Amino acid sequence: MKIILKEYLASLKERGDLDKSVLPNLLSEIGLRVLNTPMIGTRQNGVDIAAVGKIKGEEKQRYLYLFCIKAGNISRSDWSAGVQAVRPELDEIRDVYLRSNVAREHADLPIKICLCCGGELEETALMNWAGYTDRYTTDKISYEEWNGDRLADLMMRCLLARELLEEEPRRNFQKAVAMVNEPNVCYEYTRAFLGNLLLEEHSSQKDQLLRLRQSFICLHAVISWAIEANNLESTYRVSELGMLFCWNLIRKREPKKRPTKHEETLTFIFDQFLKLYLTTSEMYLEKTAYAHGGTPHALSVAVRSRESVDVNLAMFELLGRLATRGIWTDLLSKRLPDADPYFLKSLTESTNRTLDTLVSVINSNPALSSPIRDDHMIEIALVLYLAQLTQSESRFLPWLKSISHRTTFALITNSQYPTCLRDYADLLAHPESADQSYLDEACVGSILYPYIYFWMQYVADEREIKEFTERLKKKIPNCTHQAWFPDEESDDLMWCGETHHGICVTDVSPHNGHEALVETLNKAIETCAAISDVSAVRTGLIPMFLTACRHYRLPIPPSFWFLRK
Template structure:
């Protein structure tokens, strides 16, 4: 574990990474942090200021990135020597509170790397030539930091050997494309959801919970740098999603909506997730705008199809996250930036669909999750014509595929069933399309958007090819909020509207939607929607394969009726 931590520390940037970790480490050591890193203000070499009450000692940190070599020692305003001079000549004389003037002080050069042999004599010479009364100099490199992090942040109480084993296994298996990240998910559950922190209105218990969350953040940060180093950031997207969903479940379960410290940590993770989506999008963007640019990333066409829908889901989730951010910000510039980002992602989604014909041919019925959230993003960005065309393409391809007896969206989520249907021919088509959520949801979307031709085509093909298929849509109930952030909520809650018929015209379908809406849960019964985090149930749907909550498209009809 020490080697893992040390390598992670060596990858940290000086700003907003290592200088963020150091205060958390000091707090875990029981040391009071007086001053945190600040952007835009001259700090005269000091990044973190802390007071160790046990030793009655003031700790003055200057934080640097990576190894310290000759150029880092003395070549610019940001060099180690210049920072030490600023601390000695200015900071200690003008910025120290009078209550600390007589205590011992320690100037600490802190880095995730090491002090290279080429500058060790410079360091020793500087210390000898610049003595300060009641003041010592120290160097905290990767070795020392790794020991302190393991001892105080990953100690036996908060991160026992069993959890360390889960974490090590996560890192080892991370490059495996078939790895399901179950070890990290189990670690998350043990750290935060299964742990009994007691009454969290008590400061002692709350601090214990916050410490566990910080361990989660540290683990996530290590995974982030591991993923970047291995040029494999897709697992990071799923890990970051899981952390955000787990933290919200923790907040919901313990009614911590108004706890500023917990909400601040959640918000940081929420922003990190958005950043992870952006990193992932940047990596695959060029493939989306090329004909069949995502093909060739599977061992066969079935795996390629699954992969393409996965990319569609991730990108549309990111687009919706940016779009919904408009409602969570009062800053005009931030809103404008979010709308711009949503439109960029929308354009890439359109390119993905246009350049990959397999987006017209979902192989799983539950690909309606990706299809629905993509259609929502397109709708919010005024792309009704494109939606209309895509729905007609999907229903045409699905109907033709079913008639041919292969490559239609099967009702199960089993890859073995796909093989049995499409390759070995061991299963009859009727066995794998006894039910469908894809068909009625597309019909409802067509009716809500007044897409007459799409709706008529769905009605025609359902009557012709799918008269024996039970059409159904899942709806949440009052228990759903207790499951949606950590499981497939459809397995544990809600109800199924079945069988659904496709009425002759759009108005009849709208009447059906209005009637069922009267029986479903209200928005305030889904905590994240009630608190304005509209994206969380959508993230949960794609992550756990829970059907998209119908309120996301059915509420559009309600708005139109007002």
């Protein structure tokens, strides 16, 4: 276990990984109070993290800890110059930070200046370090080296110790790390150790925070190893899963004008899970959709399969991930008005880039106009939801019109029309037969056709609408057209993957006409009011709810089909 942790720590980058994700959680758990974490664009005066307190089991008096953090190993070439230069920052701590940045309440505390790195201080730099510390050590100021071995020891003792991290989550975590090259297997083992840590009842608030920190550290380690193995599929899936599990644990908080210290810490940890998800999603999309979305058929060919089913499934998965990221960045840009202007600008630019990429991907990959699974309605609805948020529906309505034509034409020609079958073997063989009995089985129910029909009043003329409904009536007259709403149990079940909940509204057949469909949906929205009590919706984090729907294949409720303006 310690070897795994040391390798993980050595691979971390200073900015954003070791200094923002790992070390603050570790310091909090070993008994220190973190005073500040680094911010981009501000002067640090040599100190990346400041903390105060005494380390449990090691010290009897309080210290002011000042951490100078570096990535990987520190060699002689890093001592005085370069990106990782150590000495200039140590000098700045003495000359600037200690003179002007120490709060009055901490002025009398003895000081420990810690050179922290995920790797080790190489032999070539040891003499420089020894000479420097010998020269500047005083009765009040001392120096310590916190290398990967020291950090791994603290993690083993305070976060992942055998008496704290039980055998089952420890074993599942190690298996997840070992299988980062296999996305499905890595996902299942990650789900297992997150479930071990976060789904059980916690006896105290302290235990709850410990489990969340353990989960984040383990998840971060899995993602780091997956990045090292160049497997971004694993990083995306497990980071999204971790965010949903974290939300499940903290969702019962009630917003207060003056939150307690425990609630503030929960919010901080959740922000770390969310940032990890947004970072990994950007890495994934940068290598896929952003890079190759505008090249005709490039992403489809990259699936590397002779089966059209594989291409179809992969492309809709990518489409959903793109739309979900755009929804998140749009929300954050509107919800953080007091944030740094450059950060807000980057969020807006990211949303616009995502929209442009969605258009390019759709235009460059015709498979996205012919969904093979009925639940691809989820991805289509997410794209249209983002389009409405950004007032860019007109860019996607021609695509929706193409879907309405191709899906029903596929029914007429009996060629890979949308089916509610989900088993991969069934999809490969679909359609097995042109018999009505098979059609009734393959299209026993549909969430896709009611959604398409709902939007056809904005994209099609009367002739096209009539043709659409007549084809459905002719080929799948027994199909139950339906929509889904959460119920009172959904908020307790959906975040961890339970799908047997919710309310099914079945009287939404296109055969009844647009007015009847809209009337039924409006009545259902008024009646099925439990969606307002879903924690993410209630607190304004609608993207969290939509992410869970996509992740666990729950239909997008009609409440998000059309935004009233």
